[in-house]
Amino acid sequence: MQLALAAGGSAAVLAEAPPPPLPRGAVALASFDPALPHAAACACCGGRPPVAAALDRLFQARVRNQCPWFERVVALAETPAAEAAIAAALAGDAVTLARFRAAEA
Secondary structure, eight states: HHHHHHHHSSSEEEEEOOOOOTHHHHHHHHEETTTOOOOOOTTTTTTTOOHHHHHHHHHHHHHHHSOOOSSSSEEESSHHHHHHHHHHHHHHHHHHHHHOOOOOO
């Protein structure tokens, strides 16, 4: 992870829950639980995937100046479920697709 944070511009971290402490070199952190489905139109995510909701929180913090500006997000997928959840959000959530794009490490 430290290599990924050091390789490029400022970065935020997207991590599987429970979130780690903010890693050195990161400017913001959001977490998600791939095993925690929410009800349709719930108050916290509006029925969108947990990864998409976590990326929303990072995006909103950036544009509202609640964290330093970041140019990229480093995603930490500790489990196959987390990796699949990240890939699904980047491939199928319209808002996520409008704000973020995947890049290979």
